[in-house]
Amino acid sequence: MSYFELLKLVSPETIVVITALAVLTFGLAAGRGKSSVTISTATPAQSGNDTSTAMGICSVIGALGLAIAIGAVLLLPRNATLFDGMLVITPLTSLFKMICMALAFFTVLLTTSEKSLRHPAEYLALVLFATVGLMLLVGSEELLTIFIGLELLGLSLYVMTAFDKTDVRSAEAGLKYFLFGSTSSAFTLFGISLIYGMSGTTSLAAISEKLASVSVQPLLAVGMVMTLVAFAFKIAAAPFHLWAPDAYQGAPLPSAGFIASASKVASFVVLGKIVLVGFAPLHGDAAWHAMIAGWSPVLAALAALSILVGNLVALAQWNVRRLLAYSAVAHAGYTLIGLVAGDRDGFSAALFYATIYAITLVGAFGVVAMVRRETGGDDISNFRGLASRSPLLAACMSIFMLSLAGIPPLAGFFGKFYLFSAALRVGADHGLLWLVIVALLGSFISLYYYLIVLKAVFVDEPAPGAARHVNVNVVSVDLLPRTVVAVFAAVVLLLGVAPEVLAAQILAAVP
């Protein structure tokens, strides 16, 4: 294979990398021009203006690059395998590369209105590098490449989390995320080495062939569980979720949105591929009357624990971002149910749910960002009276919250129905009914805290002095993020009314 052909097959990744470098170069050039003005002489307003211009140009470059890369994915061949599965192109990988890049695209657009970022070029470059990590993660069926993708993604996200140097919580969040993340990476690497030792290969398909002939030995079980840990960490499943509340609360809002959306979707794709392709012989059974050791009981336990812990702890939160973090833990649990089911239906249900969840959450973070800018905080009390201040944002917020709670006609409702029906269909005698009951109990609990947020939005009167930051400029500056949020709300509604649009795509792509 010539390098030219190789380049053609990885053209989307290449375009994103080049875009990231271009953004960095631009930032360097703009930064050098500015460095003649020393900090002491420049007024805050001036430097603020400079940053926002730089931010505007950088984000235009970034968004443009991502748009071109999405176009490039469309030009890829339907199926291709490079180097024994190190890079693969299937309908599934193409679809999810596009979804990840689209989510990154909107993250970039939401970034434009973030004032607190001192170095926009570097920040956007990190977003783009993280996107490359996601694409590697999605587009590989080989453990080492997956690990490289995970690390590229992780390292970018750690820095993105700690990017707001003026906020001590951002630093704390970054440190926590980094410590937990690096520990779980170590576990994964160890797990992968054990799997390699057992099977003599790192390619998922080959692992599956090798493992088919061996029984479940303790060493293999250890390797498998350790490999799963990294993904449990990435999707914030309990008990590996402890970083999530701080990261969601402390990180700059676009970072939090990105961590909660694109990173999660990609992790679910890879997790699904690893367990369904690589560990296929070790499926086991999570049915209540016929539990057999394997990865599916492990994931089932993670799912049940996440749903209960996430929903119960979310009840006690008064900060909307922390609340979303704990609800994210619960939603990771719901999504895992699809993987526990372990068939084609279950996998596509899980991917559908992960995707709509990502869309919903980016939208919700967009609303939170605007409320924060307007009122100076993101506690539930800051949302009081939003309905009278901005009916559009209030409507969008209610769509996002109700979709998360699973209220029709929004996407979350169909997603839950799809997931739970896939889980219940597996095996004889409705073996996964226990998991579905846990999940339904969880979504019953969740309605309460989502309604508490909406109560603040619609019912409560605004707290005195809450809107002190409001000025005329806010509206015009917020035009872009407002549009993005409205588009996301429309998509959530559309996917609830016509889920076929996305579900058919995913179902066709899942092998």
Added chain:
Amino acid sequence: MIAWTIYITFASAVLLLLLPRAFARWIALFAAIAGLALGFVALVRTPIADLAHLTTIVRVPWVPALGMNYQLAIDGVSLTMVLVTGISAVSTVLFSWDVEHRQNEFFFWLLLVVAGCYGVFLSADLFLFFAFYELVIVPKYFLIAVFGSANKEYGAMKLTLYSFLGGMLVFIGILTAYVTAGTLDLNQLSQFQFSPQLQAWAFPVLFLGFAVLAGIWPLHTWAPTGHVAAPTAGSMLLAGIVMKLGSYAGLRVAMNLFPQGFQIWSKWIVLLAVIGIVYAAAVALRQRDLKFVIGYSSVSHMGFVLLGLGAATALSVSGAVLQMFSHGVIAALLFAVAGRMIYRRTHTRELDALVGMNLSRALPFAAFTFIIAAAASMGIPGFSGFAAEITILIGVWKTYPVAVWITGAGMVLVAAFTLRALKQSFFGEKGEGLYLQEARVPLDPDWNEQQSITAAEKCGACLLMFATLAIGVYPKLLLDRIMPAVEAMRFLK
């Protein structure tokens, strides 16, 4: 054509968000009247033979991969429910004519509830049915929490969580049915033979989920609290149609899908229903807030519906459906008098305070309406309540004679609390009320003491009174359509 009830109501709700405030109440009135008119046209034009079974009106593939269709169908039972929804909706809008606070939003939520109810009554696909069923929950929350009165946030949350808990039980039952039978079509599902073991556990889960919404004892406590907290329109809708969603769904889905499970559990339904009738009536006798009296009376009357369903004879089930219609009208009328006619003018619902006001002089029309409503509620012949309850009791007599005896005693209690409420609210002696000044709480900004009954209120009240009288005098109009549809259902065979 009856499918347009759903579309018109939804479209009007969306339109309300886009158009300025001046149009709001007219759009809502238009949507409600259009719904009622469509229902009435269907009543007149559809041949009775077509109403004997679920006749599909619309069927469009929705999500083919999962076997979901957008499928609407109608039979005599659902037509009756569509009619009562239309009547309740029109009178509710008329009784909310002078809502000023966040008007567009108010009518938006109101129309969403109405549209969801139309959807539930007309859908013949289990997923579609469940989507509409869950859709109704959240608008209720906002309707009560934003526009309600006493203790509104607590009442709204309690009601919503109860409904949603019921919804989750329903979710389990529906998923089980769907996964086992592999179809969501209600017609096919009601042919499918589920195994007896499955029916034995799936039926109670499903039926209990629905019965929460129908106010089954002991899960009824959301109803009085919610009714009292809700604005008048909310109480009218809740008692008028939303509680019927539960009983209708219990009949259409739970009993039809799992007939053997129903046979195992039917005696427990009868037991809970009888307890509910007597208990709620006894509690209503001790209430001092007029709305609580009516709230508990709703629970008591819904007990009759559950009793009729549980007894499982063609006559008792038909009577239960007729009672759903009848109570929908009567409850709306009672809440309209208590919440709008009385409360708006006197600003109290405390019977002890009302007793000294001698309201029959000040508000003769309200007194007249309340007498009619009370008579209908007590089951005086000539009103729909009598026709429905006597049909139920005759039907029940064959299978559970003891239940009829106890219920008879319960009906005496119903008469007692109704007469007490009637006497104290409108025909009290001057000087009896000691708490007059204390009970008066100036809550409403646009409080208006001297106002007489408005034309809109008179229209709404007349519509409801006409409906209860018409069905009371000529119940055959509906029973002819309900009976064949009920007889075609599987659980009777």
